[in-house]
Amino acid sequence: MSLHLLSKSPQHPAFAQCLSALGRDDALLLLEDGVYALAGPARAQLLQLLQLGVQLCVLAPDAQARGLGDAAGQEFAGVDYAGFVALTERRQPVVSWF
Amino acid sequence: MNAPLLFLFRQPPAASLAKEGLDAALAAAAFEQPVQLVFLGDGVWQLQAHMALATLQVPALDKQLDALPLYDIEALYVHRPSVSARGAQPAVAGRTLNWIDDAQLQQMIAQAKQVLSF
Numbered sequence: 001m002s003l004h005l006l007s008k009s010p011q012h013p014a015f016a017q018c019l020s021a022l023g024r025d026d027a028l029l030l031l032e033d034g035v036y037a038l039a040g041p042a043r044a045q046l047l048q049l050l051q052l053g054v055q056l057c058v059l060a061p062d063a064q065a066r067g068l069g070d071a072a073g074q075e076f077a078g079v080d081y082a083g084f085v086a087l088t089e090r091r092q093p094v095v096s097w098f
Numbered sequence: 099m100n101a102p103l104l105f106l107f108r109q110p111p112a113a114s115l116a117k118e119g120l121d122a123a124l125a126a127a128a129f130e131q132p133v134q135l136v137f138l139g140d141g142v143w144q145l146q147a148h149m150a151l152a153t154l155q156v157p158a159l160d161k162q163l164d165a166l167p168l169y170d171i172e173a174l175y176v177h178r179p180s181v182s183a184r185g186a187q188p189a190v191a192g193r194t195l196n197w198i199d200d201a202q203l204q205q206m207i208a209q210a211k212q213v214l215s216f
Contacts, residue, residue: 023204
């Protein structure tokens with residue numbers, strides 16, 4: 001049960017590569033510019049991951065800083081920095097897509 | 099066997115991270131850590147046949163790849179969708195490449211002790 005950290009926006013190659021590598025019951029955390037995936041067509045792509053049992057999370061301070069503080073909706077769990085650390089403790093390995 | 103350290107190479111060969119990643123993998127292997135090298139995204143260009151990287155005045159990764167067996171690194175895993183999307187032609191003299199798809203990539207990640215991305 002891996003944790004994938006996506007820190008680039010949907011147009012960046014890291015976005016598609018991360019989606020290729022996500023497996024059943026993994027967790028995905030959007031942070032830095034990755035939070036832009038909360039908006040637009042990229043959101044729908046990420047919601048499909050729910051069918052794989054993927055846990056969708058977003059680093060709330062990064063979303064707020066970018067004007068997407070209200071964009072998480074029901075499907076994305078907002079976490080703060082403590083929550084981020086907790087995620088890394090619970091899931092191995094951690095894969096960073098940048 | 100210990101769960102391996104999985105190295106993901108995602109940059110083309112002239113990028114600075116390409117050399118750093120290979121150096122890190124060789125260091126881990128020198129300390130007898132089990133390592134797996136996966137080339138995906140633009141990283142598949144690091145295995146392109148007939149490179150002459152020295153002419154770019156960047157480190158000659160193509161030569162370093164030849165040294166991998168000395169570190170007991172036999173397998174090179176190549177992400178087939180990345181190669182198809184780019185029209186790349188990976189080949190390493192005297193080596194068989196291990197082709198993987200998305201499902202196999204997910205499995206390799208799930209089974210790794212740590213994943214290091216370059």
